[in-house]
Ligand SMILES: NC(=O)C1=CN([C@@H]2O[C@H](COP(=O)(O)OP(=O)(O)OC[C@H]3O[C@@H](n4cnc5c(N)ncnc54)[C@H](OP(=O)(O)O)[C@@H]3O)[C@@H](O)[C@H]2O)C=CC1
């Protein structure tokens with residue numbers, strides 16, 4: 001049976017993983033498909049040295065060669081939302097199916113890309129765009145297709161999870177942990193996307209869209225990153241029975257979409273708290289299948305490439321079967337119009353971990369608790385660190401309170417001369 005031809009744009013961390021898998025696992029791929037996947041052409045600004053020997057005779061001199069008639073599927077692995085978008089749209093208009101890991105692009109232009117794919121009767125696979133090697137897109141679109149999704153709670157950024165884990169276990173600095181994550185190929189080209197929570201927001205926008213059949217964009221996601229989390233907070237959380245994780249959440253509240261990403265104190269015995277390093281974990285609650293949990297490597301060359309190649313295999317099957325199915329890959333895409341409003345985080349009620357830096361003098365706590373009390377916020381536990389220093393950390397765990405009230409109370413507290421800097425607020429997951 002004739003092979004299906006693949007063109008690859010970008011041979012960095014994930015692209016080189018794709019080259020490795022297509023080369024080293026060519027036999028099993030052929031056995032499972034019943035035909036060969038032929039990596040016909042690659043185009044990249046730079047090609048990783050380790051895969052150059054695998055690409056003899058395949059290197060194109062311009063990206064246009066990937067759009068030639070004999071290429072059936074193109075794989076976009078350069079990232080970004082400008083050239084990548086133009087390239088994908090050109091490929092679709094040239095009737096080529098696409099596989100991509102580009103969550104930033106889909107979270108912004110998913111609707112446009114999927115509409116174009118629908119009109120041109122081609123597939124767009126994006127399994128690798130959320131949680132790297134974990135088959136979460138397939139799970140939601142296919143395995144849970146008979147369910148209403150109720151909620152998703154997840155760790156979807158390998159870099160942040162790696163940083164928080166390294167800080168906790170090795171007590172190394174944030175900067176050193178980030179550098180390690182970059183060297184291992186987990187981080188985005190611009191790592192602020194990871195550490196400021198933006199990459200997680202892209203992924204939660206995609207998960208929220210496919211779960212609720214809506215068109216949620218990254219700008220709809222309330223987003224906080226991990227840059228304000230200190231080793232001190234990680235240790236405190238531990239003492240109180242929690243781990244700090246960057247958590248993505250989406251669910252429906254009174255018909256509105258609650259979708260957010262922020263650092264969260266998670267009870268130590270929760271599977272999310274036990275997921276470390278570049279691993280991701282996703283809990284999906286549904287109406288008929290209770291809770292299913294997915295864990296695996298969320299970043300890195302081969303795990304991510306494994307998801308990309310699986311998409312390429314699905315698309316290749318569709319091409320060979322000439323079913324023009326679009327079902328496995330196109331079910332619940334972004335071809336939904338925006339239907340629901342987004343919940344304002346200020347209207348939610350949660351418990352909080354607050355870290356104040358206060359003057360080491362009598363009466364400070366009663367001043368703070370007095371102001372919190374005026375906003376109906378009661379303190380669950382409190383710890384004051386250090387003695388005989390001018391400024392000391394004061395940690396407060398609150399009972400449940402409305403986010404808006406907490407923020408208003410903190411605005412007043414932050415103006416007191418007994419407070420040194422902005423208060424750190426971390427939400428506590430106290431779901432039973
Ligand atoms: N790394 C990971 O673990 C994961 C990454 N992803 C996503 O996969 C995609 C690729 O990421 P990753 O492999 O890590 O990124 P890399 O930066 O390692 O690789 C991207 C490659 O594309 C090249 N490139 C950029 N622009 C162009 C262009 N216009 N023409 C040709 N080549 C270009 C880059 O060259 P140069 O360096 O010279 O700019 C680089 O070699 C991104 O969308 C990312 O978000 C998804 C899941 C996991």
Ligand SMILES: N[C@@H](CC=O)C(=O)O
Pocket residue numbers: 129131132156157158159160186187188194199298299300
């Ligand atoms: N930078 C991302 C890569 C995978 O999506 C991450 O760290 O999770």
